[in-house]
Amino acid sequence: MKCHRCGLREASVHWLEMNAGERRSLWLCADCAASREQAPAASEPQVSFLGQGLGSAAAACPGCGTTLEDLRRDNRLGCARCYVTFRSTLLPLLARFHRHISHVGKVPGGVQPTTRLAEITRLRLGLTKAVAAEEFERAATLRDRLRELEDQAGPADGSAR
Amino acid sequence: MSGTLAALAAVDAAWLDGLGPDGDIVLATRARLARNLAGFPFPHRAGPEALATISVDLGRRLRRLPEFVDGFSVDLAACEPRSRQLLREKMLAGDDLLAVPEHRVLVAGPDLSYVALLNGEDHLRLCAWQSGFAPDTALAAALRLDDQLAGAYEPAFSQEQGFLTASPGNVGTGLRLSAVLHLPGLVMADEIDKVLNALRQLEFGVRGLAGEGRTVRGALFRIGNLTTLGRDEAEIAGDFAAHVGKVIVHERAARELLLGRDRRALEDLAWRGRAALANARLLTTHETWDCLSHARLGGGLGLVPAPDWGVFNRLLVRHQGAHLELAAGLRLDGRERSAARADLLREYFAVP
Ligand SMILES: [Zn+2]
Numbered sequence A: 001m002k003c004h005r006c007g008l009r010e011a012s013v014h015w016l017e018m019n020a021g022e023r024r025s026l027w028l029c030a031d032c033a034a035s036r037e038q039a040p041a042a043s044e045p046q047v048s049f050l051g052q053g054l055g056s057a058a059a060a061c062p063g064c065g066t067t068l069e070d071l072r073r074d075n076r077l078g079c080a081r082c083y084v085t086f087r088s089t090l091l092p093l094l095a096r097f098h099r100h101i102s103h104v105g106k107v108p109g110g111v112q113p114t115t116r117l118a119e120i121t122r123l124r125l126g127l128t129k130a131v132a133a134e135e136f137e138r139a140a141t142l143r144d145r146l147r148e149l150e151d152q153a154g155p156a157d158g159s160a161r
Numbered sequence B: 001m002s003g004t005l006a007a008l009a010a011v012d013a014a015w016l017d018g019l020g021p022d023g024d025i026v027l028a029t030r031a032r033l034a035r036n037l038a039g040f041p042f043p044h045r046a047g048p049e050a051l052a053t054i055s056v057d058l059g060r061r062l063r064r065l066p067e068f069v070d071g072f073s074v075d076l077a078a079c080e081p082r083s084r085q086l087l088r089e090k091m092l093a094g095d096d097l098l099a100v101p102e103h104r105v106l107v108a109g110p111d112l113s114y115v116a117l118l119n120g121e122d123h124l125r126l127c128a129w130q131s132g133f134a135p136d137t138a139l140a141a142a143l144r145l146d147d148q149l150a151g152a153y154e155p156a157f158s159q160e161q162g163f164l165t166a167s168p169g170n171v172g173t174g175l176r177l178s179a180v181l182h183l184p185g186l187v188m189a190d191e192i193d194k195v196l197n198a199l200r201q202l203e204f205g206v207r208g209l210a211g212e213g214r215t216v217r218g219a220l221f222r223i224g225n226l227t228t229l230g231r232d233e234a235e236i237a238g239d240f241a242a243h244v245g246k247v248i249v250h251e252r253a254a255r256e257l258l259l260g261r262d263r264r265a266l267e268d269l270a271w272r273g274r275a276a277l278a279n280a281r282l283l284t285t286h287e288t289w290d291c292l293s294h295a296r297l298g299g300g301l302g303l304v305p306a307p308d309w310g311v312f313n314r315l316l317v318r319h320q321g322a323h324l325e326l327a328a329g330l331r332l333d334g335r336e337r338s339a340a341r342a343d344l345l346r347e348y349f350a351v352p
């Protein structure tokens, strides 16, 4: 389970607190629990913000089938496409956690991968697009080619030692 | 696989040699990069074929890199609990990583300076370790490893959010720098909470290396950056070097303060720690964390004779349960472990 406060790290501490006679139970990560011990008792608890302000309109990610419900539960995205699907939910989260919303730094090199793995990647991406565009004939061709490639996995060349 | 693990158990990581910068206080520094493959769902959403494809193809590719040649490859799904414990003791894996291990493979170089994990929370995590306090060198090594894999796969990357990761907490650079520090001065001077809370305010994660809950054993802490998006790798490393560097300065100051306040008490602590390590016939793990910490502190201040930092570092790993059992070649109960631990430590501390 993820921390109820930051929503990102694994929760390891069970937190019980009394607030105006009401008992509330929180699961926190070690970092949030530590900072909470310092915090004045009246400070406003911040519950998992992925769970905030989300309507019940359960749009599933076309890339992996993850729904807002899953996101709220796991605090984890299902695939790269989720970053597009749940963009409006994610941006405030990123702004809050990282204090930035866009990437600065290394970008992948210009080398075009030519491995079997890269070919599988291209087929998988093409398949997702074909399905989304309802081009079923094309999707079937891609799926066959993908199966063929994935079957050639070959022996898992064992342990290095 | 058992041959692999016995061999792995016997290897002391090169970065435990105690020869790096500020090696009296900082055991080691690690740079980690999180990467995923485009087109595949993240591991917790991916099917077994996808995970197998990644662990087989990328695993093969990794094992051919110079950093990993003649190294180790451990299939976590085939590991018994003790073997997983061994990886944790070596600081190569955390608890999170050891759960749900299907198609999860850990690849490590022969001296454990480079470690790659396939199908953990992300498809690929690359780690480079360095002895002592060396964030820039560790980062450069991790980036070089990442460069060598360009052309091996198509990374999940967007112009806006950078390298895409399963947890939004790692997105962007995917870079986490962390260091393992020995901070007995700050603990004893009762300044540790102040220093660690200041770090938390600055978006660093801090946790004890050993011990349960809020009890930290042996004054060993692991400190790492939490934010990965919006600053480039060099800036993250610069920030890490500046703030963790300050912790090292504070630790040195706290030691001097304690020395000025009550030198005799520090001498007593260090000699008692040293005496237990040199003479005890049964040592529990808790006691050992503390004795090693006190003897190391005393050695650093020149109060007691002490072996070099590399010996301390390697013993911190080797005195733990899975290492003792694999060295003995059999299962040990609690008392037998205490005996084996005391024998191990006497070897290094007993005065001839
Ligand atoms: Zn938290």
Ligand SMILES: [Zn+2]
Residues within 6 Å of the ligand: A061, A062, A063, A064, A065, A066, A077, A078, A079, A080, A081, A082, A083, A085
């Ligand atoms: Zn998705």
